[in-house]
Amino acid sequence: MELSERKRRILKAIVEQYISTAEPVGSKAIAADPEMNLSSATIRNEMADLTAMGLLEQPHTSAGRIPSPQGYRIYVNELMNEHRLSLEETQEINRALKQKMSQLDSLLADAGKVVSELTSYPAYALTTQVGRRTVQRYDLIQVDGETVIAVLLLEDGTACNRVMKFPGGIEKDLVQRMGTVFNAGFTNLTAQEIDSAMIRAAERTLGDEIGAAAALASFTISTLESGGSKKVLSGVSNLLTLPEYQDVNKAHKLMDFLAEGKELEQLEMPQGQEGVQILIGPENVAEELKDSGVVLATYPLGNNMQGVIGVVGPTRMDYAKVAAYLSYIAGGMQQISQGTSPPQLPELRRMDDQDESR
Amino acid sequence: MELSERKRRILKAIVEQYISTAEPVGSKAIAADPEMNLSSATIRNEMADLTAMGLLEQPHTSAGRIPSPQGYRIYVNELMNEHRLSLEETQEINRALKQKMSQLDSLLADAGKVVSELTSYPAYALTTQVGRRTVQRYDLIQVDGETVIAVLLLEDGTACNRVMKFPGGIEKDLVQRMGTVFNAGFTNLTAQEIDSAMIRAAERTLGDEIGAAAALASFTISTLESGGSKKVLSGVSNLLTLPEYQDVNKAHKLMDFLAEGKELEQLEMPQGQEGVQILIGPENVAEELKDSGVVLATYPLGNNMQGVIGVVGPTRMDYAKVAAYLSYIAGGMQQISQGTSPPQLPELRRMDDQDESR
């Protein structure tokens, strides 16, 4: 069946009403809208059609309708008007971000917090690495007879360090030669490419009896493997205010899943694409999210890295608004991460607010 | 009124039963215990006394009794037998810890996770700094014409680094002299002791026109200020399994409070003391914790730092067990943080388990 213009208008109205009330919506409520010059009976007929088409669902016979995941999908793809951030909104975001963002380290955590505060949904932020992760250069600083600080400059421009102690003492000469050997042999390699044969070879070359080379190699591998990727989750407790999670069990399951952090890895999957992604209900891979909605934005972050920032909420979520927030903040993050330290958050695509879809 | 031996035994039995069932306990249940050679009527009389003394409470007339906070306090101080970790328990902890603990960085997070998993209560872990935090030594690594990595070795033996970019280029000579100046003038100072006059003086001495000294100084200050102190919270969602938090609102409030992290700062307060602290209900400073129980353990951590690891749960909490876990793990943390890298967790004070207070 074709989706007539009228059906589309009705579907849109239903979705929006349901988004704001979380209650099944009936024909009367829609007919009450002055925009909709139709009687409830007509609407009822249309609603019956929409239900037959699988875009609406009926919890039970004598209840109103709620949108099915497909219904949401159509809404998101075709019906939803983009939520334009109002001046107040951009200002609020800017204020919140500026206040918090001091350094790139805590950027993620802060962004997540801001998002979850603004949307009142749990938010997560993470970085993933897109390309190879390798050491570009080793520097070994000898602090005293027993202590060496290893500094690894990675390909993406970040540096990692580790203080290594050698209780039996370590010779200056060994440290120096080790630097040479590692810079020659262990740079531009991924963690997988470093194998134990190489390490043993280095040990032999160095005449290393105290495991210094092994320690350095293991530090290298763990650094490369751990991948600068970080995860942050905030605002999970917001779930408890939502009517759909009044059931403690449901809430518990979802929270556990989120805290576990596994989904984060799954959620970064729609890779390559940039911009905002919306995943509705069963569109999610993870079982636990099958009746939740996820909105996420990805953005390029420095070298080889990609940032993801996302929001998890009930299927009934104000996708338009959340998507707008996310894309705005993702844009800001990108700029901050590329620019120099002082965060100058621009007034990105701010517009006058015309329709307030709350 | 004196607390007779019999009253003490009854109080103990009530607390323990309540701990495990979360239901008010009646006289019959206590009388059923073969250890207790008394009829329910006698117990009732004693219970009436204990209630009069403020050690028990009655939710309503026809319900059993639950311990009041004072009742718990007496239990914890005088009646509770120390929970000795069984061989299985220590082994389980050791396994969990060993598996996770790779580096001191993630030590906190992992310890918190382990604790919350073992106890099924939310756990937090944090470090606070006790004494001065200063830089012991600066090393500047020049990577290329524009890039310098600054490595700060702190007094507590940890190192921090930052990659600094100078788009206009920076001279080798300046980098070298800057190292000298900073090592001479900026070591052994706390963040407060570094003031802008010093920085300007350094800039003059160096003839620094590109803000290199300022950048390094600001990195220093932020490093010192941020204080290695970190906070980690895990297992909050465990709350939702507990009968006392079936009420979504209660759970929400507490979770919010915990996520906020403010209490962490308050909870570290019983400073100076080491070992395990137990805070019952109203004994907590924070309003939100007035009907929760908190068990926390502090331990010295490297130089100038103190670690705190704690558990938050309902007032009815198995204090004996939780305290045992915490003190064991705190001991382990201390050892790991002092020892060298490979975590060799000893079988600390392991004993045969005689009484299983679950």
Place this chain on the structure above:
DNA sequence: CTTTAGCACTCAGGAAGTTAGAGTGCTAAG
């Protein structure tokens, strides 16, 4: 003087029954 059995009383919480109202689908008229 302490312990215990017995008994009347209280009260929360669950089960069953009832009601109100929101919403539907269908039919027939405009």
Place this chain on the structure above:
DNA sequence: CTTAGCACTCTAACTTCCTGAGTGCTAAAG
């Protein structure tokens, strides 16, 4: 094609009732 009207359905909320756990008191027994 739209709409008014109506009979029907079904949930959610509110009663009411009942059960059982637990108490406090009294009086008898040790």
